[in-house]
Amino acid sequence: MRLDQTDLLSASTRTIAAKATPPGHGGIGIIRLSGPDCLRIAHELTGRQLKAREATPTGFHGRGGDTLDYGVAILFKAPASYTGEDVLELHCHGGPVIMDSVLAEVTALGADLARPGEFTERAFLNGKMDLTQAEAVADLINSQTEIAARSAIKSLVGDFSREISELSSDLGDLRVLVEANIDFSEEPVRDIENRQIKKKIEEFKLIIGELIDRSKPGELLSTGAEVVLIGAPNVGKSSLLNALARAERAIVTATPGTTRDLLEATISLEGLAIRLIDTAGIRNSEDEIEAEGMRRAIKATERADLVVEVRDDSQVDSEDLNTTGNDFCKKRKIVVYNKCDLTGRAFGESEDQDGFPAVAISATTRQGIEAMERALQEQLGYQGAREDTIMARRRHIEAMQHASSHLLQAAVNFESLDLLAEELRLAQKELGKITGETTTEDLLGDIFSTFCIGK
Numbered sequence: 001m002r003l004d005q006t007d008l009l010s011a012s013t014r015t016i017a018a019k020a021t022p023p024g025h026g027g028i029g030i031i032r033l034s035g036p037d038c039l040r041i042a043h044e045l046t047g048r049q050l051k052a053r054e055a056t057p058t059g060f061h062g063r064g065g066d067t068l069d070y071g072v073a074i075l076f077k078a079p080a081s082y083t084g085e086d087v088l089e090l091h092c093h094g095g096p097v098i099m100d101s102v103l104a105e106v107t108a109l110g111a112d113l114a115r116p117g118e119f120t121e122r123a124f125l126n127g128k129m130d131l132t133q134a135e136a137v138a139d140l141i142n143s144q145t146e147i148a149a150r151s152a153i154k155s156l157v158g159d160f161s162r163e164i165s166e167l168s169s170d171l172g173d174l175r176v177l178v179e180a181n182i183d184f185s186e187e188p189v190r191d192i193e194n195r196q197i198k199k200k201i202e203e204f205k206l207i208i209g210e211l212i213d214r215s216k217p218g219e220l221l222s223t224g225a226e227v228v229l230i231g232a233p234n235v236g237k238s239s240l241l242n243a244l245a246r247a248e249r250a251i252v253t254a255t256p257g258t259t260r261d262l263l264e265a266t267i268s269l270e271g272l273a274i275r276l277i278d279t280a281g282i283r284n285s286e287d288e289i290e291a292e293g294m295r296r297a298i299k300a301t302e303r304a305d306l307v308v309e310v311r312d313d314s315q316v317d318s319e320d321l322n323t324t325g326n327d328f329c330k331k332r333k334i335v336v337y338n339k340c341d342l343t344g345r346a347f348g349e350s351e352d353q354d355g356f357p358a359v360a361i362s363a364t365t366r367q368g369i370e371a372m373e374r375a376l377q378e379q380l381g382y383q384g385a386r387e388d389t390i391m392a393r394r395r396h397i398e399a400m401q402h403a404s405s406h407l408l409q410a411a412v413n414f415e416s417l418d419l420l421a422e423e424l425r426l427a428q429k430e431l432g433k434i435t436g437e438t439t440t441e442d443l444l445g446d447i448f449s450t451f452c453i454g455k
């Protein structure tokens with residue numbers, strides 16, 4: 001259900017303020033306010049009556065009469081603003097001391113510091129955007145690759161919402177047809193209508209299936225993936241990280257036990273951001289620092305999306321990782337045979353003796369690295385973003401899957417019009433969760449709390 005008028009009123013009684021630009025030194029720093037006190041605060045701070053949507057060069061004055069900064073103020077009158085409320089932007093000089101003093105003044109004049117995502121939350125509550133668009137704002141800000149940003153923009157302008165809304169509205173039409181039949185249930189449902197309804201349900205299932213397929217790469221795009229490189233000392237984990245990152249990020253030496261702590265590098269494979277984590281080599285060691293490094297390495301594999309087990313192909317007798325008591329086999333894993341320039345093993349993708357996907361490479365000559373990149377994408381389930389990839393989140397995909405299983409139930413319960421109507425209603429409700437027509441306060445809290453402050 002869209003939140004009703006009383007919710008809107010209570011949301012807008014507080015005027016909120018936050019820095020809208022990142023901390024640090026910059027040419028300009030913006031403080032943004034939203035809420036009913038914007039006009040009054042603007043007047044008290046600048047001594048002027050601001051005209052809407054006009055950039056006004058002005059001093060920002062403290063209550064004691066001192067000038068805190070000289071900048072530009074812009075007022076956006078409700079409802080033509082980002083949040084749908086009165087919004088005031090104060091463009092200051094971008095230094096932390098100045099920004100802090102102007103923000104402190106604004107709060108002394110009655111504004112509250114905004115919670116993370118509160119501006120966008122208000123935009124949602126005031127009907128300026130639906131929930132997928134609000135989420136796309138965060139995804140756009142957080143996007144780590146150009147392709148991720150492009151997909152987020154499509155969701156932001158409402159492409160995904162539009163597809164869901166159209167589907168939901170068509171589903172609504174079908175419900176009307178079915179429910180009309182319930183009302184006249186003493187009359188047998190005409191065959192032709194029966195066939196029509198069945199056909200429609202099948203169509204909806206196909207459309208949702210296709211939307212889910214287009215969303216899956218999008219989910220990975222928005223979150224990125226974490227891949228941990230693990231293996232015995234000296235097998236070439238750090239060399240592999242450097243080869244994949246195309247930079248000398250990690251120290252490489254011929255001495256086993258070179259890497260002690262976790263080291264990260266982010267790479268982009270066809271728009272997918274992958275956080276690679278290099279780790280300390282696993283072996284039996286009395287060294288306290290090395291032991292802590294290994295503990296961290298094993299911990300890193302627990303939260304990783306994929307483990308890459310690197311083996312030295314020129315040292316066939318090297319200790320098997322699984323004999324060290326750590327069973328990495330439960331994880332999604334790729335085995336990498338490294339140093340194949342020394343052994344002559346054919347470069348490229350294959351399988352290891354336990355059936356794990358394997359790649360033969362040389363981290364130093366870079367042979368097999370492209371096959372390695374392909375294997376990473378395959379094992380992460382990323383087929384590359386297409387023009388129509390949807391920047392989806394897990395909750396969107398789950399809602400679509402639920403809607404799809406209600407449609408399946410609808411088809412099963414076809415003979416009972418009551419059950420059929422109920423399943424269609426539930427399917428429509430799931431779609432409503434995506435755009436935020438049917439949401440709980442908890443869900444909204446979860447979503448907006450992950451935003452940055454000032455957005």
Ligand SMILES: Nc1nc2c(ncn2[C@@H]2O[C@H](COP(=O)(O)OP(=O)(O)OP(=O)(O)O)[C@@H](O)[C@H]2O)c(=O)[nH]1
Binds near residue numbers: 232280
């Ligand atoms: N010939 C050859 N040597 C390699 C290859 N990859 C790594 N090496 C060498 O193997 C040695 C160890 O490489 P590292 O990348 O430091 O190995 P590591 O697994 O990170 O080692 P630790 O940090 O000690 O666990 C270095 O002397 C590298 O130059 C390769 O593909 N071919």
Ligand SMILES: [Mg+2]
Binds near residue numbers: 238250258279281
């Ligand atoms: Mg290393």
